Amino acid sequence: MTTRRVLIIDDEYDIRAVAELSLKAVGGWQVSTAASGSEGVAKAASEQPDVILLDVMMPDMDGIATFQALQANSATKSIPVILLTAKTQAAEQRRFAELGVRAIITKPFKAMKLPAQIAAALD
Template identity: 85%
Template sequence: MTTKRILIIDDEYDIRAVAELALKTVGAWQVSTAASGSEGIAKAVAEQPDAILLDVMMPDMDGIATFQALQANPVTQSIPVILLTAKAQATEKRRFAELAVKAIITKPFKAMKLPAQIAAALNW
């Protein structure tokens, strides 16, 4: 079995660091990170990860705009995306559900359970 590669796109350093550590140690996955939507898109194109963990609320280019850009690009449109959000209200969840995302994980998340949540969402 090949090692899964996941890209974390989040503007908060602490969230990226905690998620990266959990995914590397518990999930035994290769992890790369990006601090903005535009950096994340560039890395997704270059690295072709197996999945993307994408923060919704980011400055400049938010997660929804980033997701739409990923979907519009033939090189990245087939990469599964999981949204990471602090907005857990029903209206936002419905809006996110209308997008073709694989899952929504709410912040704060339990770091040690994150790999299992992602694996379950993606049937890994």
């Protein structure tokens, strides 16, 4: 079985570090990270991960703008995107779901369960 590759795009270092550690240690994933939407879009195009874990609230280019940029690029539009968000209101969750993302994981997430949540969203 090939190792799955995930790209974590989040402006918060602590979130990236916890998610990366969990995905590597518990899930056996190959992980790369980006600290901004623009860096994430560039890495997604060059690395072609199996899935992108994308924070919604980021400065400059937020998660929605990042998702739209990924969708507009033929090299990245087929990569599944899972939103990572603290926004838990039903209306916001519906809006995110209508975008066409694969899944939504709410913050704070349980680090030990993160690999299983991502795998479930993909399978």
